[in-house]
Amino acid sequence: MKHDVVFRIGGEGGEGVISCGEILTLACARMGLEIYTFRSYPAEIKGGPAMFQVRTSKEFLLSQGSEIDVLVCFNQEAYDRHAKDLRKDGQGVIVYDSSSTKPQNGIHAILYEIPVSEMAKLELRNYLTKNIIFLGILAKLFSIDFLILETIIRQKFGKKGEAILNLNFQALRAGYQYVEKNITKKDDYLIEAQKSENRLVLSGNQAVALGAIQAGMRFYAGYPITPATDIMEFLARELPRFDGTVVQAEDEIAAIGMVLGAAFSGVKAMTASSGPGIDLMTEFLGLASMAEVPCVIIDCQRAGPSTGMPTKTEQSDLRHAISAGHGDAPRIVMALTSVEDAFYGMIRAFNYAVRCQVPVIVLSDQYLAQRTATVRKPEVTKVAVEEAKKPTSSELEHYKRFQMTDSGVSPMTVPGTKGGAFSATGIEHTEDCELSYEPDNHRRMSEKRWRKLNQILQGPDLFRRHGPLEADIGIVGWGSSEGVIREAIAMANAKGYRVAAFHPKVLHPMPNELGDFIKSVKAVIVPELNFTGQFAKEIRARYLTDVIQLNKVAGLPFTPNEILKKIEEVAETCLKQTHHKV
């Protein structure tokens, strides 16, 4: 029996595809299994193809998987769209609505046909029960705990009244009983409960919000935008209980303006948005650099440019994050690598912001933001929370807000502090806030502002290294691809290649160790979900060395197989002489 199963559910937006997937996910998690979801849906509320994928396993999961094991088709379009991603060895399963879907003749897979639409219409007399009927079918086919499913359905639909709840229970049973009576199991997949402790089911956006609260963030301003809005919704509900405030701003310019104001007042503050919103924040980003205001900006990247594909993933805001705005404006750019990393990453983001008194841009993306995964319950005190450097009482006597120091970081007062008054400004200024256009002053202050970034170049968690200590091929990815890359290099190393991965968590400034890693391997592959190879260009510019780009621009994440294929290709072409198979 196989316990590592990739389910994909496809159908029409508004048919309950996503909620079917969510219930299935939660049920597997409550059975003690690891889960890893991936969703893709139309930007419109109703209509258009919707897809939910969940991988479940007894072992910790690093990616959404490369191929589908079980495809659930709500309609013909789902079949047409996704059947090509089914595993090729004939062991894949298609569960489909025979009232609406016809698989092509001779498809090499195990088929279960069930007249789901007909059952919904005739038996349940409600077409919207289709997704729950499918859940009942999956429960029986793969032994998903029926009681757990019922409990989740009660939690989800209980508020809608007894009638709706009972209808859903009936639908669940109808699906289950249909399989019991009419279907003989021909596949090898089985969901088997196991004991597990201290595990949570979290989405990337939830982990970001929770990490920010742990970091001491008490002011949030934002403007709704896909795929970042969940962060604001979570905080709007929970932050007031921590004496914090969430403001829904009139636009993203106002949002970051409020964040700067709150940060100036001494409260840890952040905003979250996606590409179009980040564009609008650019001018204030420069002010935050110039006036040395610590703040955090989350960019849940989506496919661009312009409106692009709001519900699809991409890693194409890196160059913008590093260099957005006129003038040389120092900032720190980080990328979150997993749901678990999102929690700790946010604490580090605020630490960097207050340590260096700069804006910190944290890159997430739709793939990570809206993915749920099982994570070990975070140890909330694992990353110590830092506060901004305050002046001593003697420093307050002749207080200079932008006092020249070796580190470049000056003690910072907040309004309310007697003797600490200063007037922050976006105009070039002296240590003492006087406006100055003197050539030497501009050079000294520019150096001071940039020097501060050195404060983060030491310490843990700047990067992760995976794979053997000596390797031929190095993978340098960033952000949410970490798990996929880890899985791919594990597959490659099992095949006898020697592949390691260096995954920076801080992308700007670049960790020094990246140079050593690049030197230690014979070829470097930089996988990125963008067209131009934005990080590859940064690496070339910094190290004057070429790297091999692997770019995917499909609005979809990498799969481990795609990366493995590139590794094999590079091994064949670049390393023929040195490549040894075991």
Added chain:
Amino acid sequence: MSETNAPQGLTAKEYKTDVHPVWCPGCGDFGVLTCIYRMLATKQIPPENLVVVAGIGCSGRLSAYVNSYGFHTVHGRVLPVATGVKTANPNLEVVAVGGDGDAYSIGAGHIPHAARRNIDVCYIVMDNEVYGLTKGQGSATAASDFTTGTTPYGQLDEPLNPIAMAIAYDIGFVARGFSAKPKELTDLIVQGVEHKGFALVEVLSPCTTFHDIYKPISQRVRFIGTEHDPTDRLKAFQLALERETIPLGVIYKHERSPFHDRARKIQVDSLAKRGKATVDELLEQFQ
């Protein structure tokens, strides 16, 4: 306003910094700055509890001239920054300053939302009808026959009526002053600061270099009499739309709870309803 009344003894002078204003001789902004000093002395606001948030333009430099915390921001974004400062620490006195370009052109989109929120900030707009720092192009409040470098055949656009706009947005305190009438202007600024909520003090503050309109303004201004009831919105609109004279004084008032009080209430209510939270407890919801 008498400075000797000050109980803690802070005089208007002590709110002055030693930075000399960049303004041209005769600029209306000198008058406004003096009135702000006098307001501070009248209110005896401790310098460390005051934040002056300023925009970009001649008037935006004002934050550096007040002995207090100051934040000289970007063009047009005074109100969002002031919102953040005040909401994060409601104990602070927050005064926002800027020009007509800041307030009524590039930043005009923030005014209705500051009004909706009713942020407890007094916004002093120094209106001279021109972009002074870029050498005298007409602004949104300039008359349509105004010719400048960028409008050699006259302004293509009609002038905005900021007072009528403010009343339409239901800003809780709307007043107009004149930089050449410092006694009355000081009084308006004091009232604007005392108002619990968003206050807009529109100040006619002429630019002597590019658009000297002291004379025509002086000839047309009149002080609103005690017969005007500022809580009467229709009457307020009538004053705003008056053409022959320029009424000075408090034009419109509408008291309601400020933003930070409502934000605080949400904190108190959610604490009462759901109890104090820790991150650990929040995490447990996801088991």
